[in-house]
Amino acid sequence: MTERNDHINLYEAHEWKHPTKVAGVTWKNPVGTASGTFQYAAVRWFYDVSQLGAVCTKGCSPVPWEGNPSPRTAEGPASNINAVGLQNPGVDHYLVDDLPKLKEAGAMVIANVAGHSDDDYAAVVEKLADSAADMLEINVSCPNVTHGGMSVGTDPVALAKLMDRLRPMTDKPIIVKLTPNVTDITVPARAAVEHGADALSMINTLLGMRIDIRTGEPIIAHVTGGVSGPAVLPVGLVAVYRTRTVLPDTPIIGIGGVDSGEKALEYLYAGANAVEVGAAALFDPVAPLRVARELDDLLDDRPELAAKLAAGETWR
């Protein structure tokens, strides 16, 4: 925590001053949790989850997934690498456990959807369509067998086809979460929006690995993993900035390397409507709430930006 933030007491009630709007949905502040880095059962002991702009939950699949073998994580320079493999107890469990508990606690909930095929995504969206979730976030970075094992996020044609199938299934706002592992992220961004996405979130993790020099072998059993944390901030910022240029009216949630109010502010100036905090919460469980509080103060001195966000607009 910087000296400037020492006055912030995260355990005192706070009157939020600067809301934002994402696809017509008002968040009490522009900070949410990033999928896979938030677990209600653990976090509820640390802070009141209703204080966040939104809670984005772990990706859920049609049936329980065991995930990848261990070791699943490694540290990188200013980053970490994970190959958890979307381990989750499945959408049926989500509907009777996490989701009702989060709604009862007053959280704004984004349900993150995972799939290894187009049928998987459709099965989960069908079950979430009339659920208590406020928004759906489709993680199109998962390896997809319908698409030869490649994620649909890397192919605008496959992504358009998936969105044509999912869009008519629900009236809930659909956020498409994009992978940075492409040459030009604005291409899948445009395909998602032209085929019904209400908003975009970016970035998911970057492909990476580490080698154990004692054995000469990869540290992670799955060999490769997804890189996240402070090191990916510049990658996320350029993704948001460029996408804002080609899609001036699409709500964008900026993700990647946010661990302070200042870094969240960079995303808002790059053109995001909101941010999600991921890896920072792995070693500091209260990070999302702290970032939200820091940002709330920083926006006091930026009335023009704050007014735009509250109106569902963006800086650029």
Ligand SMILES: Cc1cc2nc3c(=O)[nH]c(=O)nc-3n(C[C@H](O)[C@H](O)[C@H](O)COP(=O)(O)O)c2cc1C
């Ligand atoms: C351990 C771990 C698990 C993750 N699981 C998911 C997931 O289930 N679905 C998803 O869309 N993104 C998942 N992500 C990606 C994050 O939501 C986020 O996009 C990424 O980590 C970049 O943000 P950060 O630098 O703040 O962590 C995961 C990330 C980590 C570190």
